[in-house]
Amino acid sequence: MKLLSLMKQSDSASFAFLVVTFLTGTAIALQFSTLSLFLANDVHANPLLIGVFYTANAVAGIMISQWLAHHSDRGSARKRLIIYCCLAxxxxxxxxxLNRNFWILLILGVLLSSIASTASPSYLPLPESTANSNKKAQTCLPP
Known part of the structure; x- marks a missing residue:
């Protein structure tokens, strides 16, 4: 009976983990696939500025995700980091x-996007660290 209840808990945790990961990935894919059209049509940015935006987004994303990963690996609360990234x-x-100013979008949008993009990689070690903190030999994901 205990084993059956443990399997049900594990299945619900696996399902919740997969749903959150799927929805986050879908939101990111939809946002980035339409971003260049938004910048060109609504913000009226020329192709050079759109390239600058994507370049700044990539560079800032790498730098900020490395910095946040370093702090997360040093023992910061990973769940709190994921929540902050999703809020970003x-x-x-x-x-x-609400905003159509290119320079504000470049500065604040790239900063918030870089923080938000760290959420997805932070999900992956979460099941293992949760299982380790609960001293369980299982993880949320099936082998």
Whole structure:
């Protein structure tokens, strides 16, 4: 009976983990696939500025994700980091919905996007660290 209840808990945790990962990935894919059209049509940025935006986004994303990963690996609360990253993604979406100034979008949008993009890689070690902190020999993901 205990084994059956443990399997049900593991299945619900696996399902929740996979749903959150899927929804986050889908949101990122939808946002970045339409971003160049948004910058060109609504912000009226020329192709050079769109390239600058994507370059700044890539460079800032690498730097900020490395910095956040370093702090996460040193023992910071990973769940709190994921929540902050998702909040940054929400703020980024609100910023893009309400603002049409390219330079504000470049500075704040790239910063928030870089923080938000760290959420997805932070999900991957979470099941193992949760299982280790609970001293369980299982993880949320099936082998």
């Amino acid at each position: 993604g929400t703020l980024m979406s609100i910023l893009f919905a």
